[in-house]
Every structure is written in C-alpha cells, then in structure tokens.
Amino acid sequence: MIKLGVTDHYKLLVRKVHEISSNFEDEAVLFTISSPDKLMQDLLEQPVDVLFASQALLHCITVPFYGLLKENFPEIRIVIFNLFDQQRELCGTLNAQEIKHFERDKKMSIRTAKEIYIGPHIVFHEEHDPDGFLEKVKLFRQGKYTFNDVVYISLREKDIIKLAAQELCGKEIAEKLNISLRTVEVHKKNLMARTNSKNFVGVILYALMNRVMTLEEIYN
Numbered sequence: 008m009i010k011l012g013v014t015d016h017y018k019l020l021v022r023k024v025h026e027i028s029s030n031f032e033d034e035a036v037l038f039t040i041s042s043p044d045k046l047m048q049d050l051l052e053q054p055v056d057v058l059f060a061s062q063a064l065l066h067c068i069t070v071p072f073y074g075l076l077k078e079n080f081p082e083i084r085i086v087i088f089n090l091f092d093q094q095r096e097l098c099g100t101l102n103a104q105e106i107k108h109f110e111r112d113k114k115m116s117i118r119t120a121k122e123i124y125i126g127p128h129i130v131f132h133e134e135h136d137p138d139g140f141l142e143k144v145k146l147f148r149q150g151k152y153t154f155n156d157v158v159y160i161s162l163r164e165k166d167i168i169k170l171a172a173q174e175l176c177g178k179e180i181a182e183k184l185n186i187s188l189r190t191v192e193v194h195k196k197n198l199m200a201r202t203n204s205k206n207f208v209g210v211i212l213y214a215l216m217n218r219v220m221t222l223e224e225i226y227n
Contacts, residue, residue, distance in 0.1 A: 012036040012055035014064060040064055043072040051079065058085045062116060068129060076128060081162060085129045089117060158201045160219050167194050172211050172225045 013036075036053045040046060040060070046067050050058075064087050076083065117131075160168070163184070170180045177195075181188045195207055202213040214220040 010055040012038055012058040014038050014040050014060040040067060043067040043069050047072060047075055054080060060087050062087055062089055083128060087131045164194055164198055165220060167191060168211055168214055169225050171207055
C-alpha cells in the first residue's frame with residue numbers, strides 16, 4: 008500500500024484517491040505546515056511515501072531538515088506545487104504596485120525552488136497538476152516512475168553504487184551484501200539501462216549529478 012500525505016491546501020486530493028487507484032490507503036495523512044521541526048515530528052509519527060504540498064512548504068526546507076529527511080525517510084517523495092496564481096486570485100483586485108511585488112516574489116520563489124529542490128527527494132512542480140502526479144504515484148512501489156526525470160534508485164541499488172565506487176569487484180560486492188553475484192550483475196545492468204549509461208562509472212556520476220547520492224554517502 009502507498010501511504011499518501013497532503014498538506015492543508017490539498018485536502019481535496021483525499022477525495023480523488025480511490026478514483027485513481029486502489030493501491031492507496033483508505034485515508035491520506037493530513038499535515039499542517041508551521042515549522043520545520045513540527046513537520047519533521049509529524050512525519051516521524053505518521054510516515055508517508057509521498058507528500059503533496061503547496062509552495063508554502065518551501066520555508067520548512069532547511070539544510071538540517073533535508074539532512075534529517077534523507078536519514079529518516081530515504082525513499083520519501085515530497086512534491087511541491089506552485090499555487091501562486093491561485094492565491095493571487097483569492098486576494099481579489101490588486102493595484103499595479105501590488106501586482107509588481109507579487110510577480111517579483113513569485114519569480115524569485117520559483118527560481119529558488121527549481122534550483123535547490125529538484126531532486127530525488129523533493130520536487131518543485133511549476134504547474135498545478137496534482138492529477139498528473141497522482142497517476143505517477145501508482146508506479147511508486149514498482150520503481151518505474153520518475154519525478155522531473157530523476158530515475159528512482161532503491162536502497163539496495165545505492166549500496167551497490169557505493170561499493171562499486173569504492174572499486175570493489177562484483178564478487179566482493181555480493182559477499183558484502185550477502186547476495187549472489189548474478190543479482191549484483193542484474194542490478195548493475197538495470198541501473199545502466201535506466202540511467203542511459205554506457206558503463207557503471209556513468210551510473211555513479213548520474214547518482215551524484217542528480218543528487219540521488221552525495222559524495223559523503225558514497226565514500227564514507
């Protein structure tokens with residue numbers, strides 16, 4: 008079962024869950040965004056696989072929060088949607104100066120979000136399209152989806168990448184992970200195909216460049 012979380016702006020998504028897939032839990036967990044510490048505590052108490060949120064969540068994504076997120080929830084996906092324009096409509100009529108400030112703040116926030124947060128754990132989606140993402144979530148447990156074209160890499164695959172980067176051969180990796188050599192080779196072949204890499208060095212570079220793994224994770 009996929010455990011789905013939504014923040015306040017996405018209560019309506021709960022109603023759509025069963026319309027799209029029977030692979031979801033009966034209820035989605037509702038989170039209220041107030042502070043990074045509060046959100047982390049709520050996630051620890053009620054862990055989810057995917058969390059849908061508005062850009063109001065951006066103020067919670069600090070460096071310490073992101074570190075704890077990766078440590079405690081290595082496979083979570085947080086999808087942040089842009090609701091700026093809808094929020095502007097709710098404000099009603101704005102004068103020229105207010106519109107100018109609004110557009111400036113919107114542009115800055117979107118640019119910052121896209122530069123910093125696009126990656127395997129946190130995704131900023133510029134268009135408000137929750138239905139499209141819900142369709143993708145159906146494939147979450149199958150490892151067949153991508154968010155912003157970042158390939159999903161499992162914990163076991165990360166272990167293989169880490170050991171391969173440390174120049175262990177296939178047999179040594181198999182012994183370290185207590186799996187067969189054939190399983191190691193199958194994982195390597197699948198990773199090369201999914202990341203479109205000609206060799207396994209390309210897979211390692213892909214993991215680093217797309218922030219699926221950090222240098223510290225690989226070499227410590």
